[in-house]
Amino acid sequence: MKKKLAAVVIFLIICVTFNSLANYCLIQPGLARTVYNDAKKGGYDVILVGASHGSYGLDPEVIEQETGLKTMNMCMGGEFFIDSYYTLCYALQYSSPKQVVLDIDYQYLINRDKQSLLFNNEYNGFPDGLLKLRYLARRILPEDFRGAFLPWTNYWQCYKYIPKTIEKKQSDAYKNYEPSVVDMNPYDHYYGGGFVYRDSEYKKDTTPAIYWDESKVSSSELYYIKKIVKLCKSQGINIVFTTITQDPDMISDQLSRFADADTYISNLANTLDVDYYNFNYLTQEKFARDASNFYDREGHMYGETAERFSRIFGKVLYKAWQGEEAEDLKADYFTSTYAELYRK
Amino acid sequence: MSFISAGFFLILAITAFVYYLVPKKYQWIVLLIMSISFYTASQTKFLFYILFTGLSTYVAGVRIGLSVSKKRRKMWLLLALFSNFGILVALKYLNFFVENLNALLSVVPGSTSIHPFILLLPLGVSFYTFQSMSYVIDVYQKKYEYEKNLFKILLFTSFLPQLLQGPIGRYDRLAPQYFNGQKFDLKQVEYGVQRILWGLGKKMIIADRANAVVTSIFSRLDIYQGAYIVLGLLMYSVELYCDFSGGIDVVIGAAEVFGIKFDENFRQPYFSKDIGEFWRRWHITLGTWMKDYIFYPFSISKHMLTFGKWCRKKFGKNIGKVVPIAIANLLVFFVVGVWHGANWKYILYGIYNGVIIAASALLKPVYGKCRTALHINVKSKGWMGFQMLRTFILVNISWLFDICKDAGEAFYAFGLMFKNFNVQALFTGNLLKMGLNLRDYKVLGIGLLILLISSIMKERGINLRDFVADRPLPVRWALYFILVFATAPFGFVGAGSNFIYAQF
Structure with a gap:
């Protein structure tokens, strides 16, 4: 029996060793590591959380110019609201912001069931510590075991780059959290503070937005939106919800669905007593745009558009922070209905 | 939390470790703690339902076991069946009734429709209800003694891996394994x-x-x-x-x-040569549940025996024997359909299977004559292959109701x-x-x-x-x-x- 137990132990040691080696050799350094490290520098007045629309659409430097408030963009691709919650908790360890902006892309309210292992990017980049353990228990343990125990699964096709990956992970640039170690799309440039600038040479994708369907709203995602609001209010931080401007053609095609999503999020914001600014209502005068300003149908912005948009975003945010009534602000910047703006 | 979640495997590993560390007589308590903790963590809102099923199963078992009067025993049995299946029907089928009632009301001028209820289904409710009720019925039928320990019944109702999607177990086969304790066996x-x-x-x-x-x-x-x-x-x-x-x-x-x-739940079902055999190879534990608690009691009920006699007299020995069985099969598959969900498509799915089984039983002599006329060797591989293919096609058509x-x-x-x-x-x-x-x-x-x-x-x-x-x-x-x-x-x-x- 002792012999057999020894064999079990040896087998487990081999498995754990192989797994650790696979993790080290295959998992590619992601941008999340760099973003978390930027957040660690602390002292931010505004923290933005949300998903890829935010990371490609909000340049904190431009927002800072408009508001005079030091801004950190912690929006990341594939970031569900549960991730936003833990990301915000992390940021709050190093900053005492005056303002938190939660950007709500409705797709993340209705798409939780079909998620891939994408969440690894954010979780893998999350700095070790007690908070990561809480994050693991709430986010990773209820999901596919590969995400928790075999995270290299998502990168197994990177076996061709093993020597390069090892070299990268041993470099000073990696140890210093520099974005240069991240294999980004050649059209993408990390501008710092969480913002990714995409060149306008990038050929437009056809990826459409997932259609809004209220019956698919995830109660767990709603729970974390409420937790984010509660966290901010308990610390005396002002919080606003936003939705970043998307491809107008996509909205025109799905006008009623976008309007329904807007109504749902507006009602949610009302219930939670939070102001909601849906920038899809921005007038053309304030922010001229057409489909060519977005690199996919889903509505991610090219860098150039993001710079223009961040200026308007900063202006609205600043006025809101200054105490201007949300209704007055909306009257100045927004139209009242989608139909007015997106008529074909 | 599903079977492929990291949490499930973590719970399993920790529980297995503790399970083999504690003395054998306490092992079942470790399993109970694991099961209830899992249910509480993932289904806090619904904990009441499973606790109710456990408690009512226990009370009914004890009362049936202690009662001498046949009437009282029957009363406790019915109480357990009505309350538990009542909850299942209310949670799973109430809105189905409402929808159909509304459809009927819509043709009546001036009638108002009933608003559907917001009902959420507790995890594994169909599986644990069927399993628990098999215990109550078995105790009523004096197949074995009632259990005196409430917590042992709770474990039988809620054992974690089985709770989520079966197989539907039987108390007499599981109780000795749960409660006698297990020695660590690496091979196992x-x-x-x-x-x-x-x-x-x-x-x-x-x-x-x-x-x-x-x-x-x-x-x-x-x-x-x-x-x-x-x-x-x-x-x-x-x-x-x-x-x-x-x-x-x-x-x-x-x-x-x-x-x-x-108990095994599958035995290469797609190799079946007829639909009856398919159901003896597919979701076996549901099939045996239906056979033991619906098919046999219904077939040997007083009314069905009288009906059988009447059929034999009226239509001859063969049809007289087959018709009551065909009716019992139709009933069983109607219930199988209803078990799958509150939708007409599932009811039709059940009836489809029931009708094929009933028809093949009724037409068996005709098939036999055809095979003889065509000189088909029923033991040939070609014929068996044909039967498998035919059954596979029939099964596939039934899946349309599911998809x-x-x-x-x-x-x-x-x-x-x-x-x-x-x-x-x-x-x-x-x-x-x-x-x-x-x-x-x-x-x-x-x-x-x-x-x-x-x-x-x-x-x-x-x-x-x-x-x-x-x-x-x-x-x-x-x-x-x-x-x-x-x-x-x-x-x-x-x-x-x-x-x-x-x-x-």
């Missing part, structure tokens, strides 16, 4: 792990890939027809079998880790199969637009081939598990190592972690 644990890995492979490598094709085709019935519908249907056959049996493999494997053996959103769509999809049927249409590149790339199709093909070979071996009485267990330790464990690390990269990514039968 190894068998359990082996079974879990096999189940995960079926689910993640095969079922999840097949699901991508099924979803692509059946969500766009406006563009797909002919060969695509047939392909979608075949893929659903693959998906459903690998998803459900894969989940059951994980349950049986997890229980084996604790030294507990559950489609309602009965109307199922009939529509059935019609679409015969529209512009052209196998070549499948090879125009569309298959690569269904969420799978060429590598995925290759992995799916190899996975299916391995599954087919293992099923044929099993059918021929060759036990692959024993074959593997007889290999030298390094060879065996090298195989497990490969299985552990193959499921990860070859498993499909992006299908979510839900099992089809976990929703029942």
Whole structure:
């Protein structure tokens, strides 16, 4: 029996060793590591959380110019609201912001069931510590075991780059959290503070937005939106919800669905007593745009558009922070209905 | 939390560790704590329901066991059945009744419709209700003694891996295994792990890939027809079998880790030669439940015996014998349909199976005459192959009720199969637009081939598990190592972690 137990132990040691080696050799350094490290520098007045629309659409430097408030963009691709919650908790360890902006892309309210292992990017980049353990228990343990125990699964096709990956992970640039170690799309440039600038040479994708369907709203995602609001209010931080401007053609095609999503999020914001600014209502005068300003149908912005948009975003945010009534602000910047703006 | 979640495996590993550390007589308490903790963590809102089922099962068992009066025993039995099935019906079928009532009311001028209720289903409610009620009925029928310990009944009701999607167990077979304690047996644990890995492979490598094709085709019935519908249907056959049996493999494997053996739920169902046999090989524990608690009691009820006599007198010996059985089968499959869900499509699914079984029993003499006339050797491989193919086609048609959103769509999809049927249409590149790339199709093909070979071996009485267990330790464990690390990269990514039968 002792012999057999020894064999079990040896087998487990081999498995754990192989797994650790696979993790080290295959998992590619992601941008999340760099973003978390930027957040660690602390002292931010505004923290933005949300998903890829935010990371490609909000340049904190431009927002800072408009508001005079030091801004950190912690929006990341594939970031569900549960991730936003833990990301915000992390940021709050190093900053005492005056303002938190939660950007709500409705797709993340209705798409939780079909998620891939994408969440690894954010979780893998999350700095070790007690908070990561809480994050693991709430986010990773209820999901596919590969995400928790075999995270290299998502990168197994990177076996061709093993020597390069090892070299990268041993470099000073990696140890210093520099974005240069991240294999980004050649059209993408990390501008710092969480913002990714995409060149306008990038050929437009056809990826459409997932259609809004209220019956698919995830109660767990709603729970974390409420937790984010509660966290901010308990610390005396002002919080606003936003939705970043998307491809107008996509909205025109799905006008009623976008309007329904807007109504749902507006009602949610009302219930939670939070102001909601849906920038899809921005007038053309304030922010001229057409489909060519977005690199996919889903509505991610090219860098150039993001710079223009961040200026308007900063202006609205600043006025809101200054105490201007949300209704007055909306009257100045927004139209009242989608139909007015997106008529074909 | 599903069977492929990290949490499930973590709970399993911790529980197994503690289980073999504590003295044997306390082992069942470890299992109870694990099961209730899991249910509380993932289904806090619904804890009441499972506790109610456990408590009412216990009380009914005790009262039936202690009562001498037949009337009182019957009263407690009915009370347990009505309260538990009442909850199941209310939660699962109330809105179905409301919808149908509203449909009827809509034709009455001036009538108002009833608002549907917001009802959520507790995890595993159909499985634990059926399992618990089998205990109450068995105690009533004096098959075994009632259990005096409430917590033991609670474990029987809520045992974690089994709770989610069966197999539906019986108290007399499970109680000794739960409560007598188990000695640590490495071979047993190894068998359990082996079974879990096999189940995960079926689910993640095969079922999840097949699901991508099924979803692509059946969500766009406006563009797909002919060969695509047939392909979608075949893929659903693959998906459903690998998803459900894969989940059951994980349950049986997890229980084996604790030294507990559950009844098997599948026996190569697609090798069946008729629908009756299919149901003796598919979801076996539901089938035996239906047979023991509905089919037999109904068939031998006073009214049915009188009816049987009347039939024999009126229509002769053969039909007189077959008709009551056919009616009992129709009833059983109606209930099987209803068990699957509150929708007419499931009721039709049940009736479809019931009608085929009833018709084949009634027409058996006619078939016999035809076979003789055509000089068919019933023992020939060709004939058996034909029977299997015929059954497989009939089963596949029944899956249409399962995949489609309602009965109307199922009939529509059935019609679409015969529209512009052209196998070549499948090879125009569309298959690569269904969420799978060429590598995925290759992995799916190899996975299916391995599954087919293992099923044929099993059918021929060759036990692959024993074959593997007889290999030298390094060879065996090298195989497990490969299985552990193959499921990860070859498993499909992006299908979510839900099992089809976990929703029942």
